[in-house]
Amino acid sequence: MNTCQNKPVLKVEQVTKEYNHKNIIEGIDLYLNQGEFVTILGPSGCGKSTLFNVIAGLLTPETGKIFVNDAEVTGRTGIVSYMYQKDLLLPWRTVVDNGILPLEIRGIKKKEAREKVREMLPVFELESDGDKYPNQLSGGMKQRVSLLRTYMFSKEIMLLDEPFGGLDAITRLKMQEYLMAILKKIKGSVLFITHDIDEAIFLSDRIYVINGSPAHIVEEFKVPQKHKETQAALVSSELSQLRRDILKRL
Amino acid sequence: MRKYQNIVDRLIPIVFILAILILWQLVVDLGWVERYVLPSPMDIIKALVENWSEIMMHTGVTFFEGMVGLVVAISLSLLMAIAMDQYPMVKKAVYPVLVMSQTVPIIVIAPLLAMWFGFGIAPKIFVVVLVCFFPITVNLIEGLQSVDGELINLTRSMGASKRQIFTKIKFPSALPYFFSGLKIAVTYSIMGAVIGEWLGGKAGLGVYMLRARHAFALDLVFASILVIVILSIGLFYGIAMIQRALMPWERLKEEEG
Numbered sequence: 201m202n203t204c205q206n207k208p209v210l211k212v213e214q215v216t217k218e219y220n221h222k223n224i225i226e227g228i229d230l231y232l233n234q235g236e237f238v239t240i241l242g243p244s245g246c247g248k249s250t251l252f253n254v255i256a257g258l259l260t261p262e263t264g265k266i267f268v269n270d271a272e273v274t275g276r277t278g279i280v281s282y283m284y285q286k287d288l289l290l291p292w293r294t295v296v297d298n299g300i301l302p303l304e305i306r307g308i309k310k311k312e313a314r315e316k317v318r319e320m321l322p323v324f325e326l327e328s329d330g331d332k333y334p335n336q337l338s339g340g341m342k343q344r345v346s347l348l349r350t351y352m353f354s355k356e357i358m359l360l361d362e363p364f365g366g367l368d369a370i371t372r373l374k375m376q377e378y379l380m381a382i383l384k385k386i387k388g389s390v391l392f393i394t395h396d397i398d399e400a401i402f403l404s405d406r407i408y409v410i411n412g413s414p415a416h417i418v419e420e421f422k423v424p425q426k427h428k429e430t431q432a433a434l435v436s437s438e439l440s441q442l443r444r445d446i447l448k449r450l
Numbered sequence: 451m452r453k454y455q456n457i458v459d460r461l462i463p464i465v466f467i468l469a470i471l472i473l474w475q476l477v478v479d480l481g482w483v484e485r486y487v488l489p490s491p492m493d494i495i496k497a498l499v500e501n502w503s504e505i506m507m508h509t510g511v512t513f514f515e516g517m518v519g520l521v522v523a524i525s526l527s528l529l530m531a532i533a534m535d536q537y538p539m540v541k542k543a544v545y546p547v548l549v550m551s552q553t554v555p556i557i558v559i560a561p562l563l564a565m566w567f568g569f570g571i572a573p574k575i576f577v578v579v580l581v582c583f584f585p586i587t588v589n590l591i592e593g594l595q596s597v598d599g600e601l602i603n604l605t606r607s608m609g610a611s612k613r614q615i616f617t618k619i620k621f622p623s624a625l626p627y628f629f630s631g632l633k634i635a636v637t638y639s640i641m642g643a644v645i646g647e648w649l650g651g652k653a654g655l656g657v658y659m660l661r662a663r664h665a666f667a668l669d670l671v672f673a674s675i676l677v678i679v680i681l682s683i684g685l686f687y688g689i690a691m692i693q694r695a696l697m698p699w700e701r702l703k704e705e706e707g
C-alpha cells in the first residue's frame with residue numbers, strides 16, 4: 201500500500217518452534233506496519249504455516265514473543281484473523297451466515313451480524329450471492345467468501361496462508377488483482393504466505409524470504425511501488441532484478 | 451434421458467417385488483405348498499383387513515414402545531458421543547465395550563430383561579434402546595471426529611470456546627452421519643420392540659404374533675409381519691424426509707452433481 205504509516209501493528213521476536221525436539225523455525229524476527237502488505241516467501245514445507253499458527257496463538261512457541269500493538273499476546277487466540285488455502289466454508293451455511301461466524305463467536309446477535317455482513321457484500325463483489333450455499337460457488341468465489349469472513353473477524357492483522365494456492369493459474373491472477381482492489385478499500389494490514397515469487401512481488405510492500413532447516417529469515421526485500429499497477433509490470437527491469445535476487449535466496 | 455433412467459431405476463425394485471408376490475400367489479394357488487404352511491399374499495391381505503382394528507391396537511403399542519425407545523436411545527447417544535468426543539479417555543474406555551455389547555445376541559438378553567423388569571412395557575423399551583443406541587452413537591462419534599482439523603483450528607483462532615466449536619462446527623458437520631445412524635436405528639426400533647414383546651406381555655405385535663402362532667393362524671402372523679415391514683420402511687423414509695428438510699444444502703449438492 202502507498203499509505204504506510206510506520207507504526208508496527210504486529211511484531212514477532214525471536215520465535216522458535218519445535219516438533220518432536222527438532223526446531224522447525226528458529227529465531228524469527230519480523231514486523232508488520234499498519235496498512236502494509238508483507239509476504240513470507242519460502243519453499244514448500246519449510247515452516248511457514250507453523251509460524252502463522254504461532255502468530256495466531258494456536259501454537260505456543262518454545263522461545264520468543266508475539267506483540268500486537270505493543271501488547272504481548274504470545275499463545276493467545278482471537279486477536280488476528282486467519283485465512284487458509286482451503287476455503288473451510290461451512291456447507292450448511294449461506295454466504296452471509298458463513299460471514300457472520302466470527303461475529304457470532306464474539307457474541308454479537310445473529311440479526312445484527314447479518315446486517316454487518318450484508319453491508320460488506322458489495323465491497324467483496326458478492327452482492328448477488330449472499331443467500332447461496334458454498335457448493336453453488338466456484339473455487340474463486342469461495343475464496344472471496346473466505347476472505348470476507350476473515351475480514352469480518354478483523355482487518356487489523358490478516359494472516360493469509362497461501363489463499364490462492366488451490367486455484368487455477370487464471371483464477372489466481374484474477375484473485376490477486378481482486379485482493380489488491382479490496383485492500384485499497386478496506387485498508388487492512390496483511391501478512392501473506394506464498395511460495396510463488398511473482399505473486400509475492402505483485403502483492404507486497406515487503407518480502408521476507410524464509411528458508412533453511414530449521415527455517416529462519418534469510419533476507420528482507422523492499423518492493424518498489426511505482427511499476428506495480430498490473431501484473432504486466434512484473435517484467436520491468438527493476439522488478440526482474442528483484443526477482444533474480446529473491447530466487448538466489450530460495 | 452437422465453429422467454427416463456431415473457424412472458427405470460425406481461421401477462426395477464417394484465417390478466421385482468411384484469414378480470415375487472405373483473410367484474408366491476401361484477405357488478400357493480396351484481397347491482404346491484399347503485395353505486396352513488404358507489398363506490398366499492391374498493390370504494394375508496384378507497386376514498389383515500378382517501382383523502384390522504385388533505392389529506392396529508397392537509401396532510399402536512409396538513409403535514409407542516419403539517418411539518419411546520428411539521428417543522431414549524437418541525438422547526443417550528448424544529450424551530455418549532459428546533462425552534467420547536470431548537474426553538478421549540472416555541472414548542478409549544467405552545468404545546470397545548460398546549462394540550463388545552453388540553456381539554451379545556439380543557435374544558439372550560431379552561429374557562433376562564423380562565426377569566429383571568417384569569412383563570410391563572419397560573423391558574420392551576429397554577430392548578429398543580439396546581438395538582438403537584449403537585448405530586446412532588457410532589455414526590455420531592465418527593461424524594464428530596471426522597471434522598477437518600484446519601476448520602477447528604480456524605474457529606479456535608477466532609477465539610471460539612470448546613462449546614462454540616461443538617455447537618457451531620462439530621455438531622452440524624456430524625449431522626449427515628447422525629442421520630445415517632438414525633435411519634438404521636429407526637428400522638431396528640420396531641423390530642426391537644417386537645423382540646421384547648415376543649417374550650410375553652399384554653399387548654403389541656410381538657404378543658399378537660405369538661398368540662396367532664399358537665393358534666396356527668399363520669395368515670395373522672404374516673399380516674403382522676407385513677405391518678412391521680411397512681411401519682419400519684415408513685419410519686425410514688420419514689427420517690430421510692426430515693433429513694432433507696433440515697439439510698437443504700445436501701440437496702443442492704445432489705442436484706448439481
Ligand SMILES: Nc1ncnc2c1ncn2[C@@H]1O[C@H](COP(=O)(O)OP(=O)(O)OP(=O)(O)O)[C@@H](O)[C@H]1O
Nearest residue numbers: 219220224242243244245246247248249250251395
Ligand atoms: N503437528 C505436527 N507435528 C509434527 N510435525 C509437523 C506438524 N505440523 C507440521 N509439521 C512439520 O513441520 C514442517 C513445517 O510445516 P509447515 O506446514 O509449517 O510448512 P509450510 O511451509 O507451511 O509448508 P507448505 O508450503 O507445504 O504449506 C513440515 O516438515 C511438517 O512435516
Ligand SMILES: [Mg+2]
Nearest residue numbers: 248249250361
Ligand atoms: Mg503451509
